[in-house]
Amino acid sequence: MRDRIGRGTGDTNGVRSVVELPVMKPITIKDVAERAGVSPKTVSRVINGEAHVRPEIRESVARVVAEMNYRPNAFARGLSSSRAFLVGLFFDDPASGYAATIQRGAIEQARALGQHIVIEAITFKRSDWRERLVDSLHALRLGGAILTSPICDRADLLDIFEQHDVPVVRIAPGAELDRTPQVRMDDRDAARVVTEHLLALGHRDIAFVRGNPTHSATERRWQGFADAMSAAGLTPPPERIVQGDFRFRSGFDVAEALFDRGSRPSAVFASNDEMALGVMVAAMSRQIAVPRAVSIVGFDDAEIARMAWPQLTTIRQPNHAMGAQAVDLVIQQQAAGGAGNPCRILPYELVIRGSSAPYAAT
Amino acid sequence: MRDRIGRGTGDTNGVRSVVELPVMKPITIKDVAERAGVSPKTVSRVINGEAHVRPEIRESVARVVAEMNYRPNAFARGLSSSRAFLVGLFFDDPASGYAATIQRGAIEQARALGQHIVIEAITFKRSDWRERLVDSLHALRLGGAILTSPICDRADLLDIFEQHDVPVVRIAPGAELDRTPQVRMDDRDAARVVTEHLLALGHRDIAFVRGNPTHSATERRWQGFADAMSAAGLTPPPERIVQGDFRFRSGFDVAEALFDRGSRPSAVFASNDEMALGVMVAAMSRQIAVPRAVSIVGFDDAEIARMAWPQLTTIRQPNHAMGAQAVDLVIQQQAAGGAGNPCRILPYELVIRGSSAPYAAT
DNA sequence: TCGTATGTTGACATCGATGTCGGCTTCGAT
DNA sequence: ATCGAAGCCGACATCGATGTCAACATACGA
Numbered sequence: 001m002r003d004r005i006g007r008g009t010g011d012t013n014g015v016r017s018v019v020e021l022p023v024m025k026p027i028t029i030k031d032v033a034e035r036a037g038v039s040p041k042t043v044s045r046v047i048n049g050e051a052h053v054r055p056e057i058r059e060s061v062a063r064v065v066a067e068m069n070y071r072p073n074a075f076a077r078g079l080s081s082s083r084a085f086l087v088g089l090f091f092d093d094p095a096s097g098y099a100a101t102i103q104r105g106a107i108e109q110a111r112a113l114g115q116h117i118v119i120e121a122i123t124f125k126r127s128d129w130r131e132r133l134v135d136s137l138h139a140l141r142l143g144g145a146i147l148t149s150p151i152c153d154r155a156d157l158l159d160i161f162e163q164h165d166v167p168v169v170r171i172a173p174g175a176e177l178d179r180t181p182q183v184r185m186d187d188r189d190a191a192r193v194v195t196e197h198l199l200a201l202g203h204r205d206i207a208f209v210r211g212n213p214t215h216s217a218t219e220r221r222w223q224g225f226a227d228a229m230s231a232a233g234l235t236p237p238p239e240r241i242v243q244g245d246f247r248f249r250s251g252f253d254v255a256e257a258l259f260d261r262g263s264r265p266s267a268v269f270a271s272n273d274e275m276a277l278g279v280m281v282a283a284m285s286r287q288i289a290v291p292r293a294v295s296i297v298g299f300d301d302a303e304i305a306r307m308a309w310p311q312l313t314t315i316r317q318p319n320h321a322m323g324a325q326a327v328d329l330v331i332q333q334q335a336a337g338g339a340g341n342p343c344r345i346l347p348y349e350l351v352i353r354g355s356s357a358p359y360a361a362t
Numbered sequence: 363m364r365d366r367i368g369r370g371t372g373d374t375n376g377v378r379s380v381v382e383l384p385v386m387k388p389i390t391i392k393d394v395a396e397r398a399g400v401s402p403k404t405v406s407r408v409i410n411g412e413a414h415v416r417p418e419i420r421e422s423v424a425r426v427v428a429e430m431n432y433r434p435n436a437f438a439r440g441l442s443s444s445r446a447f448l449v450g451l452f453f454d455d456p457a458s459g460y461a462a463t464i465q466r467g468a469i470e471q472a473r474a475l476g477q478h479i480v481i482e483a484i485t486f487k488r489s490d491w492r493e494r495l496v497d498s499l500h501a502l503r504l505g506g507a508i509l510t511s512p513i514c515d516r517a518d519l520l521d522i523f524e525q526h527d528v529p530v531v532r533i534a535p536g537a538e539l540d541r542t543p544q545v546r547m548d549d550r551d552a553a554r555v556v557t558e559h560l561l562a563l564g565h566r567d568i569a570f571v572r573g574n575p576t577h578s579a580t581e582r583r584w585q586g587f588a589d590a591m592s593a594a595g596l597t598p599p600p601e602r603i604v605q606g607d608f609r610f611r612s613g614f615d616v617a618e619a620l621f622d623r624g625s626r627p628s629a630v631f632a633s634n635d636e637m638a639l640g641v642m643v644a645a646m647s648r649q650i651a652v653p654r655a656v657s658i659v660g661f662d663d664a665e666i667a668r669m670a671w672p673q674l675t676t677i678r679q680p681n682h683a684m685g686a687q688a689v690d691l692v693i694q695q696q697a698a699g700g701a702g703n704p705c706r707i708l709p710y711e712l713v714i715r716g717s718s719a720p721y722a723a724t
Numbered sequence: 725t726c727g728t729a730t731g732t733t734g735a736c737a738t739c740g741a742t743g744t745c746g747g748c749t750t751c752g753a754t
Numbered sequence: 755a756t757c758g759a760a761g762c763c764g765a766c767a768t769c770g771a772t773g774t775c776a777a778c779a780t781a782c783g784a
Contacts, residue, residue, distance in 0.1 A: 026500060028770055039734045044772060052732055071500030075440040076770035079739045083772090085501065086480075100462045107483050111494070116480050116502060118448075121469050132473070138388065138433035139447070140478060248669050274669065281671035304666050307610045307636065309643035390740060401764045406742060414762050438740035441769045445742090 027070050036064040047072060084143025086118050087330055088136065088166075092151045098300065098319065102148060102171060105323025113331050115143065122151055130160065137164045144330030146171065146323075150215045167333040169326045174216015181333055183325045183344045187217050190315045190348045191224025194297050195269060197313070197350060199232050202359030203267040203295060206236065207258050209279065211271035212245040221271045221299060240265055244275045251278020259286055266294060266359050273298035273305045273314055280308060280355065291357035301351055310354030318346040389432045398426040409434060446505030448480050449692060450498065450528075454513045460662065460681065464510060464533060467685025475693055477505065484513055492522065499526045506692035508533065508685075512577045531692040533684050536578015543695055543703045545687045549579050552677045552710045553586025556659050557631060559675070559712060561594050564721030565629040565657060568598060569620050571641065573633035574607040583633045583661060602627055606637045613640020621648055628656060628721050635660035635667045635676055642670060642717065653719035663713055672716030680708040 029047075033040040038061060045053050046061040053061075064070075074085045089106055091099050103119070110117045120136055122129055136142070137160075144167045151157060153175040161168045168180045172187070198206055208225050211218035229236060242257050244250035251270055258265060259282065270276035276298030283290050290296055290310060298305060301316035325344050391409075395402040400423060407415050408423040415423075426432075436447045451468055453461050465481070472479045482498055484491055498504070499522075506529045513519060515537040523530045532544045560568055570587050573580035591598060604619050606612035613632055620627060621644065632638035638660030645652050652658055652672060660667060663678035687706050695704075 026770090029772095030770080040770090041734060041772080042732090045733090048772085052730095054732065057732090069496075071497060073441075073503065073770055074501040075437045075503060076739090077772075078437045079435075079441055079741090080770075080772040082739080103481065104483065107481055111483075116482070116498070118478050118480050119465065119469055120478070121466065121473075134431075135433055136478070139436040141435070141437060277669045281669070284671050304669055307639045307643070307666055308670075309646050388740090391742095392740080402740090403742080403764055404762090407763090410742085414760095416762065419762090435740055438769090439742075441771085442740075442742040444769075 026073060027068055029070070029072065032061070032064055032068055032070050035068065036061045078141055082141075084141050084334070085115055086140050086142050087115050087327060088118050088120050088140065088142045088145040090120050090122050090145060090147050090151065092122060092124075092148075098302070098317075099148060101319035102323035102326075105320035105325075106146060106327050107323075109324035109327040113327065115327070115331065117327075118142070122157070124151075133157075133160055134164070137161075137166055142166050143334050144169065146326045146330060147173075149173065149217060150212070153214075153216055167330055169330040169333065171322050171326050172217060174219065178341060181329050181341045181343065183322045183329065183346065185318060185322070185346050185348045187220035188224040188227065190350075191221040191269075191271075191299065192228045193224075193350050194299065194313075194315055195225050195228035197352065198267045198269065198295060198297060198356065199228060201267075201295065201356060204234060204359070205240070205263070205265045206234075206267045206269060207240040207242065207265035208236065209242050209244045209251060209254055209268065209270040209275050211275070212247075213243075215246065218246075218271060225269060244270065244278075246272050246275060248274045248278045251275030252282045253278070255279050255282030255286075259283065259288060264288070264294065267356070268294060268296050270296065270298050273300045273302040273312055276312055276314070276355075277304060277308055280312075291355050292360065295356040295359075297356050301349075305351075305353070308355070313353045313356040314351050316349040316351050318348060321346050388435065389430055391432070391434065394423070394426055394430055394432050397430065398423045440503060444503075446503050447477055448502050448504055449477050449689060450480050450482050450502065450504045450507040452482050452484050452507060452509050452513065454484060454486075454510075460664070460679075461510060463681035464685035464688075467682035467687075468508060468689050469685075471686035471689040475689065477689070477693065479689075480504070484519070486513075495519075495522055496526070499523075499528055504528050506531065506696065508688045508692060509535075511535065511579060512574070515576075515578055529692055529695050531688045531695065533688050534579060536581065540703060543691050543705065545684045545691060545706045545708065547679060547684070547708050547710045549582035550586040550589065552712075553583040553631075553633075553661065554590045555586075555712050556661065556675075556677055557587050557590035559714065560629045560631065560657060560659060560718065561590060563629075563657065563718060566596060566721070567602070567625075567627045568596075568629045568631060569602040569604065569627035570598065571604050571606045571613060571616055571630065571632040571637050573637070574609075575605075577608065580608075580633060587631060606633065606640075608634050608637060610636045610640045613637030614644045615640070617641050617644030617648075621645065621650060626650070626656065629718070630656060630658050632658065632660050635662045635664040635674055638674055638676070638717075639666060639670050642674075653717050654722065657718040657721075659718050663711075667713075667715070670717070675715045675718040676713050678711040678713050680710060683708050 029040045029043050033043045036043065038057060042053060042057065043061055046058050047065065078084055087110055089103060107117050118140060122133060145161055146169050148171045152170040152173045155176055158168065158176060158179055170180050170182045172184045173182050208222065210222055242254040244254055251274065258268060268279050270279055276296050280290055280296050283294055288294055298312045298314040301314045305312035305314050325346065329342065329344065391402045391405050395405045398405065400419060404415060404419065405423055408420050409427065440446060449472055451465060469479050480502060484495060507523055508531050510533045514532040514535045517538055520530065520538060520541055530542045532542050534546045535544050572584055604616040606616055613636060620630060630641050632641055638658050642652055642658050645656055650656055660674045660676040663676045667674035667676050687708065691704065691706065
């Protein structure tokens with residue numbers, strides 16, 4: 001019975017489970033100031049590129065800074081100026097490949113801007129996710145937050161960030177569209193383009209595997225598919241539209257409805273690569289040749305798209321760029337004070353590989 | 363240098379919407395102290411679970427803390443106590459699936475310990491990687507660092523952390539083995555076990571695809587393979603040992619040496635799943651049936667191992683657990699004051715799937 | 725030439741917490 | 755009853771930077 005305080009779960013309340021970690025002894029701004037023969041404030045001015053410093057002094061201070069290899073302490077900075085140097089990257093599932101590429105883009109851009117990325121997982125399954133999030137916001141004083149799909153569509157989540165005055169940039173959001181700046185690609189248009197690719201190959205009987213309904217991209221991709229089909233004067237029957245959840249397994253499972261009942265479609269468009277692979281594996285296990293007997297296309301250009309055989313025709317998402325742009329936006333936001341909600345739309349790319357081929361009558 | 367944007371005109375004042383949201387002013391320890399009728403120091407004591415506080419007071423303060431939903435500011439804490447609350451996770455390539463799972467484990471464990479994870483990429487290709495690293499160390503005041511393969515084997519990197527007194531825990535290092543605490547699995551043993559699996563299926567002519575020589579696991583896995591083979595009284599000829607680099611493409615490429623010259627091996631053990639998939643795809647494109655004509659096994663149990671067809675027999679690495687344990691160790695190491703270099707060895711698992719089958723004479 | 729405007733500088737307060745230390749209680753042993 | 759020792763609590767300094775503001779120097783216009 002150790003004494004804890006407050007909040008039933010109280011794990012990050014700074015209470016007791018926080019272990020102490022000693023740190024190193026650094027060079028302070030005072031040391032630099034002394035050696036340069038000026039006041040600390042002047043050094044601060046030079047470091048932050050502020051005006052009102054004579055060029056000679058600026059230069060000499062800069063030299064001393066370099067010589068002493070001085071690095072300002074970000075904590076002290078954050079404390080006194082309420083400026084931040086951390087950007088939070090929030091994921092539902094940080095282990096997915098999708099997330100990883102975004103992450104890399106974000107890290108690199110953050111670095112370029114002198115910021116750092118803190119990764120946080122939000123798990124709605126835990127009933128205390130709000131407390132945990134608020135904990136992070138308070139403790140880390142985030143300068144901004146980047147949210148990815150699907151969590152970025154929850155109004156209650158956005159509320160929390162808003163209440164705490166943390167600027168948010170969302171990547172590919174699907175709801176509450178005018179609430180924050182965002183970075184996205186045109187899913188609908190891309191889906192249309194892939195579908196047109198299949199149509200151009202001569203396919204008419206095309207099945208569509210929908211994604212997880214909680215991701216907003218699901219609807220947009222479906223729309224793009226529908227656009228292309230109806231533009232071609234086609235109306236796919238209901239049994240050609242099946243429901244997946246973006247995971248490999250679901251692609252594998254829906255294949256039963258697609259391949260084991262009556263006539264087979266000549267092509268399948270799965271809303272993401274994982275599901276496309278699931279469909280492909282299911283086809284092969286039924287001795288249905290890909291792409292000879294059935295063409296399969298995906299969406300995302302995940303790493304695995306190139307590791308399948310045949311390799312997957314798909315849409316390349318600009319994940320890396322989206323991560324970088326998101327950081328960029330969030331910092332701008334921080335500086336500008338939130339004028340408007342810019343939306344950057346990044347270009348996608350149709351990647352044609354071996355899994356799609358001209359329609360051949362059976 | 364450009365002028366910075368002043369904070370003159372209220373940046374949080376009604377820019378966003380007509381209705382002004384009250385800006386949440388953070389609650390300080392003073393507020394709590396006042397309301398509880400004690401000194402800030404006493405509140406601090408309660409929060410940190412220090413001794414010398416009367417139970418009644420402790421309880422009443424705790425109640426106020428909970429009521430006010432107070433959260434200590436980590437920056438201020440870090441400043442005054444030179445305690446840290448950030449653990450750095452350093453990757454060469456944060457976008458790989460391997461890294462992602464470790465990451466998730468680390469994030470969760472860090473959370474549980476009241477710490478946060480900062481992700482940093484180290485790119486040796488950039489000539490200024492040292493400066494960048496030192497920047498991070500100074501700016502972030504890391505309480506600890508976790509390094510993954512392959513960068514964790516560079517002595518010069520370790521030197522930097524040592525110079526800056528940042529405790530390091532390495533995941534699956536292969537060199538400088540007694541320099542830091544580490545978390546690992548027994549690669550050699552695991553490789554032996556997979557090989558024995560193939561031997562038990564009746565295979566005798568087994569090829570081995572080596573991994574990237576800069577990863578130390580490459581050598582250990584090779585050793586395990588050699589152990590099992592020689593225990594079975596077998597000596598694979600040199601042409602059965604081929605060199606890859608852990609990437610899909612290399613697995614695909616080495617297949618030429620394996621399948622297009624003279625006799626074919628009846629089984630292939632690739633040092634990781636990606637390469638195994640490469641081999642598998644190459645086999646299928648040559649109309650060599652897997653596993654009927656050739657069994658293929660991998661190593662890692664990457665996500666893709668389940669997405670191939672047939673699914674890959676492989677070794678499941680405890681990545682998630684390794685991430686969590688690494689965080690655990692890095693923090694413990696501090697508390698303990700760096701006594702010794704503990705090494706935690708986590709259990710692996712042989713996962714038998716469809717890509718390996720009993721030997722069948724052709 | 726003087727009087728403003730503008731530019732340059734540093735002293736000092738401040739951010740929000742913790743470390744130190746001294747004073748006051750309490751308790752137990754003599 | 756008295757004397758330590760230990761327990762409890764708060765005043766104050768401190769961490770390392772930046773914000774504020776006043777003092778002073780210089781430039782420019784009239």
